[in-house]
Amino acid sequence: MAEIAPMRANADNGAGRYAVSALAVLVAFLALLISALPASATTLDTIRARGKLVCGSTDPLPGFAQQNKDGRWSGFDVDFCRAVAAAVFGDPDKVEFRPLSGASRFALLQTGDVDLLARDAAWTMRRDSGYGASYVGASFFDGQGFLVHQSLNVVSAYELAKVRVCVLDGGDEVLNVRDFFFQNQAAYSEVLYEDRQDLAVAYQAGLCDAVSATASWLYAMKRELPDPANNLILPERISKDSFGPVVRDGDDQWFNIVKWTLFTLIDAEEVGITADNIGSLAAAKTPAIRRMLGLQGTFGAAMGLSPDFMKNIIAAVGNYGEIFDRNFGTNTGVPMLRGQNALWTRGGLLFAPPVE
Amino acid sequence: MLAKSTMLAVVLAMALVDIAHADTLANVKARGTLLCGASPETTGFSASQVKGNWVGLGADYCRGLASVIFNDPGKVQFVPLQPGEQVSALISGKIDALADLIPWTLNSDTEQGLMFVGTMFFDGQGFLVTKASGIKSVRELAGKQVCVQGGGAEEADAAEYFDANNITATLVPRESRDAAVAGYVDGTCAAFSANSSVVAGVRATLATPADHTILPDLITKEPLSLAIKQGDDRWFDITRWTFYGLLDAEELGVTQGNVDESLGSDNISIRRLLGVEGDFGGEIGLNKDWAYQLIKGVGNYADLYDRNVGDDSPLKLPRGLNALWNHGGIQYSPPVR
Numbered sequence: 005m006a007e008i009a010p011m012r013a014n015a016d017n018g019a020g021r022y023a024v025s026a027l028a029v030l031v032a033f034l035a036l037l038i039s040a041l042p043a044s045a046t047t048l049d050t051i052r053a054r055g056k057l058v059c060g061s062t063d064p065l066p067g068f069a070q071q072n073k074d075g076r077w078s079g080f081d082v083d084f085c086r087a088v089a090a091a092v093f094g095d096p097d098k099v100e101f102r103p104l105s106g107a108s109r110f111a112l113l114q115t116g117d118v119d120l121l122a123r124d125a126a127w128t129m130r131r132d133s134g135y136g137a138s139y140v141g142a143s144f145f146d147g148q149g150f151l152v153h154q155s156l157n158v159v160s161a162y163e164l165a166k167v168r169v170c171v172l173d174g175g176d177e178v179l180n181v182r183d184f185f186f187q188n189q190a191a192y193s194e195v196l197y198e199d200r201q202d203l204a205v206a207y208q209a210g211l212c213d214a215v216s217a218t219a220s221w222l223y224a225m226k227r228e229l230p231d232p233a234n235n236l237i238l239p240e241r242i243s244k245d246s247f248g249p250v251v252r253d254g255d256d257q258w259f260n261i262v263k264w265t266l267f268t269l270i271d272a273e274e275v276g277i278t279a280d281n282i283g284s285l286a287a288a289k290t291p292a293i294r295r296m297l298g299l300q301g302t303f304g305a306a307m308g309l310s311p312d313f314m315k316n317i318i319a320a321v322g323n324y325g326e327i328f329d330r331n332f333g334t335n336t337g338v339p340m341l342r343g344q345n346a347l348w349t350r351g352g353l354l355f356a357p358p359v360e
Numbered sequence: 361m362l363a364k365s366t367m368l369a370v371v372l373a374m375a376l377v378d379i380a381h382a383d384t385l386a387n388v389k390a391r392g393t394l395l396c397g398a399s400p401e402t403t404g405f406s407a408s409q410v411k412g413n414w415v416g417l418g419a420d421y422c423r424g425l426a427s428v429i430f431n432d433p434g435k436v437q438f439v440p441l442q443p444g445e446q447v448s449a450l451i452s453g454k455i456d457a458l459a460d461l462i463p464w465t466l467n468s469d470t471e472q473g474l475m476f477v478g479t480m481f482f483d484g485q486g487f488l489v490t491k492a493s494g495i496k497s498v499r500e501l502a503g504k505q506v507c508v509q510g511g512g513a514e515e516a517d518a519a520e521y522f523d524a525n526n527i528t529a530t531l532v533p534r535e536s537r538d539a540a541v542a543g544y545v546d547g548t549c550a551a552f553s554a555n556s557s558v559v560a561g562v563r564a565t566l567a568t569p570a571d572h573t574i575l576p577d578l579i580t581k582e583p584l585s586l587a588i589k590q591g592d593d594r595w596f597d598i599t600r601w602t603f604y605g606l607l608d609a610e611e612l613g614v615t616q617g618n619v620d621e622s623l624g625s626d627n628i629s630i631r632r633l634l635g636v637e638g639d640f641g642g643e644i645g646l647n648k649d650w651a652y653q654l655i656k657g658v659g660n661y662a663d664l665y666d667r668n669v670g671d672d673s674p675l676k677l678p679r680g681l682n683a684l685w686n687h688g689g690i691q692y693s694p695p696v697r
Contacts, residue, residue, distance in 0.1 A: 127694035129604070133597040134643040142692070176697070179628060244685075246694055253593040260470050267466070290520070306471040348681070348690045355482070355690050357464040357583050 047251075047258035048308050051092055051119055057099040059085035060109060060118035066227040067331050067340075068123070068220070069103065077101045080331040081122035083321045084143065084249065084266070088120065091265045091313045096320035110135040113252050120262055126218070126245040140263035142248045145344035145353050147241030148180050149219040151226060154234045156213055161240035165190040170203045170212035172196075176243065181216050184242045204228065218245055227338045261307050267356035268314045272296060272323035274347055274356075279322035282315065295359045303359065314359070324354065384456050384588075384595040385645050388429060396422035397455035399441040402561050404669040405481060405584060407438060407459035414438045417480050418459035420664045421586060421603070425457060427657025428602050428650045447472045450589040457599060461584035468587075475596055477586040478603040481669070482681040482690065484578030485517055486556035488563055491573050493550055498577040501529040507540040507549035508533055513580075518553050521579040551575075555582055556677065557669075564674040576680065597644045604693035605651040608633055609660035611684055611693075616659030619652060633696045640696050651696065661691065 051057050061069040061081040069079040086096035102118055109125065112118050114136050125131055126146070127139045150161050150169075158164060161184070171178045173196035185192045195212040197203055204225045207215045215222060219237060226232050249262050272278075275292045277285060285293055294300035298312040305311065321327055325347075332340035346352025388394050398407035398414060407419035423433035439455050446462065449455045451473050462468060463483075464476050487506070489495045495504075498521070508515050510533025522529050532549055534540040541562050544552035552562065556574060563569045588599055609615070612630050614622045622630055631637035634655075635648035642648060658664060665682065666672045683689025 128697040129601055129640045129694065130643075130697060132694065133601065133640075136593075138593065138596070139694070142694075145692075176628075244692075244695070246692070256475060256590040264466060264470070290524070291516075301467075303466050303470075344685070353685050353690050353692055355581075355583070357466065357469065357476075357585075358581055360465040360467055 046308075047119055047255045048092065048261065050116070055098065057085065057089045057092060057120075058118045059088070059099050059101055060104045060112060060121045060124065061085060061101050063103050063105055065221070066224040067336065068224065069101070078331070080144070080327060083327045083331065084122045084269075085120075087269060087317045087321045088262060088265045090316045090320035091261060091268075091309055094310065094312075094316045110137055110250075113137055113250065116252075119251075119258075121250040123247045123249060125247075125250075127248055131250075136253045137250050138253055138259065139248045139250050140259055141266050142246040142353075143266050144220065144247040146218055146220045146245040146247060147344075148177055148216060148243040148245070149222055149241055150238045151207070151215045151217075151222040152213060152236055152238060154236055158238070159236070161238045161242070162188060164192065164214060164238075166192065167213040168193050168195050168211070170195045170197065170206050170215045172200060172203065172217065173198055177217060180243045216242075220247075223332070223338070223340055227336070232338050257307055261309065264307065265317060268296070268317050268359075269321075269324040269327065270347070270354050270356035271359055272314070272318045273325040274349065277318050277323060278326055279319060282319050292359065301360075382453075382589070382592040382595070384592050385429070385598060387453075388456050392430075392435065394422060394426045394429065394436040394457065395439050395455045396425075396436050396457050396459045397441045397446055397449045398438045398459040399443050399446060401460060402557055403564075404561070404673055404675050405557050406461045414459065415668065416459065417664055417668045418461050418586070420658050420668065421480065421606075422457060422459050424606065424654050424658040424664075425599065425602050427653045428598065428605075428646055431647075431653045431657075433657035447474060450474070450587070456588075456595075458587055462587045464583045464585040464587075473590050474587045475590045477588060477596065477599045479583040479585045480603070481557065481584040483555050483557050483582040483584050484681075485514060485553060485580040485582075486559050486578050487575045488544065488552045488559045488572055489550060489575060491571055495550065495575070498575055498579065499525070499527060501551055502527050503529070504550035505530045505532050505548060506551045506553055507543035508553045509537045509540050510534055514554055517580050555580075556680075557584070560669065560675040560677045564676075569674070569676070574677070576678075578681070594644055598646065601644070601696075602650075602654060605633070605654050605696065606658075606661040606664065607684070607691055607693035608696055609651065609655050610662045611686070614655055614660060616655060616663050619655045623652070629695060629697075 064070050067079060069077060069081045071077050082101060085099050085101060089099040090096040104112060109121055113121055123143055127142065132139050150164065152158060169181055169192055171181050171194060178194065195206060197206065203215050203217060206212055219241065222237050226235050226237065229235055249266060251259050251262050275296065277293060277296060285297060288294060291300060296314045298315050302311050304313045328342065328345065342352060344353045346354065348355040401408055405417050407414045407416040422436045426436040427433045438459060441449055446458055446460050450458065461480050464479060468474060469476055487498060495501065506518065506529050508518055508531055515531060515533050519531055532543055534543055537554065541552055543549045556578060559574050563572050566572060586599065586603060588595055612633060614630060614633065623634055623636055625631060632640065634652045639648035641650040669675045669677045679689055681689050682691055685692040
């Protein structure tokens with residue numbers, strides 16, 4: 005063990021270089037300059053100084069992020085942003101929403117223009133490791149599916165045969181469709197487009213019998229149809245995609261704050277704390293509830309948050325199940341099944357470490 | 361001259377700034393060996409010495425990490441740690457990674473400078489009963505005595521669960537875990553309760569393990585997880601994707617036994633995983649065949665599970681929650697893409 009002291013070895017090496025430099029003063033000045041750049045302030049400090057969180061949400065997408073006539077944002081992604089604002093400020097409205105389109109989203113995260121991406125691009129190794137950013141966890145499990153008209157009289161993707169399928173060209177989605185029909189030995193034809201919006205237009209014009217895309221996007225498309233109830237998203241998923249909040253690298257405190265905002269929403273549903281009942285739980289005996297409400301133990305300070313940050317999150321936006329129901333439930337007229345997005349205790353995949 | 365010296369100064373300043381950033385991968389490569397910490401632990405899960413070999417889920421993970429970095433699962437040195445020394449050993453740089461699996465909680469995640477990488481084994485408090493008893497669920501423990509180590513979380517959690525679910529079982533707290541097991545063995549209690557990882561270990565030591573069964577219900581959640589220290593994003597990516605690589609390989613059917621023939625697969629997901637198509641390792645300082653080396657070196661997640669805690673081990677734990685997401689469990693990884 006004695007021969008190994010990696011951090012010290014590096015430090016000595018660096019100090020040596022420093023000492024032999026005739027430009028020591030200039031170096032020190034520049035080092036000071038670099039350390040004074042905004043990038044070295046913690047994200048939390050920057051947000052507090054600014055007085056609001058800047059949240060990169062998706063392009064407007066029904067159910068996930070949309071603006072009403074008065075300009076107020078709502079949606080699954082929007083609620084997550086509000087939850088983070090509640091954790092940081094105790095106030096879910098101290099947030100600015102910035103809709104981002106595809107190519108620019110990671111750059112704006114890197115430059116500090118946005119503090120997080122709420123739920124945008126599917127989690128892949130490339131995006132997790134290559135763009136100076138990291139996914140804190142999965143907040144929405146998804147996969148590629150098929151949307152069809154009721155009149156096609158199918159209830160399963162395995163019944164699809166001799167159909168025209170609208171699908172995006174040039175990516176994994178068309179490959180997944182080819183694989184699926186090849187493995188089922190079913191005949192079909194492809195109707196290819198380069199832009200997602202074209203899929204909806206072509207489908208409504210009757211140019212194809214089915215649309216294949218990520219189920220969450222199909223769901224959003226279905227909500228926009230003139231007759232959503234006459235259309236059906238088939239239950240099969242021919243790919244796996246997960247989505248989740250993304251933060252830039254280099255600030256583990258901020259990573260933890262966003263991660264535990266997500267975990268708080270999931271744990272709150274598991275122990276049964278809701279926005280409705282939270283006011284009546286001060287006398288609750290269950291330790292798991294007392295800890296989340298800040299009545300027992302001290303959590304949050306190590307992340308720079310107040311001990312009641314979890315209580316503030318739940319009071320502001322509710323638990324994960326409440327957020328899901330608000331944005332995808334029966335009240336929307338186009339309900340989405342919880343499916344994989346149910347808690348692990350109820351057949352789904354949502355799991356969060358305990359508050360202990 | 362001024363421009364030149366300014367440039368030199370910038371380079372030097374950047375070198376100084378760079379010191380502040382930990383670079384575990386560079387240290388590991390320069391040393392030629394990965395240092396993995398291991399303290400005495402329950403057999404099968406983290407790492408323990410059996411006939412001079414370090415075995416366990418965590419030990420195999422460390423070998424996988426060595427395979428990914430060095431194309432050689434043998435280039436890992438296990439550093440014995442005292443119980444409770446895991447965190448300080450990581451922070452001080454005495455070790456690069458842990459073979460020990462740590463319970464992931466809000467406290468352990470945020471108060472100690474750790475960064476959790478992924479959950480190797482979803483554990484929780486379970487119950488051991490005799491097959492002869494015919495008991496199939498925790499609810500059927502009503503009217504029975506349950507032996508448990510007293511004074512800790514196990515007793516409190518069992519009491520809370522029985523109370524919350526109106527199960528009229530009687531808890532028999534004993535002064536030690538061994539005493540609780542003795543109470544079960546001598547028939548005082550119909551069940552023994554502890555984390556399922558512990559219960560499985562206890563069962564393996566009984567005279568006829570096959571006469572005993574672990575109930576499927578877990579009344580708490582304890583995600584036993586891989587952890588590194590904070591402050592090194594590249595090392596986080598490497599350790600996280602080494603873990604995900606194990607899961608992805610199982611999902612795609614790539615095993616230690618068939619990894620070589622899988623190189624010829626025309627499945628695009630397998631080709632990407634094994635580095636036949638695209639390069640997904642380069643950006644985090646690895647070779648593009650990092651996952652091939654991983655699976656060649658230690659196998660996929662199922663290989664690790666079966667060998668250490670599953671059917672091919674004395675513990676014989678069913679996969680349960682640790683099955684893949686598409687096989688009834690919750691083990692899930694994003695794709696290599």
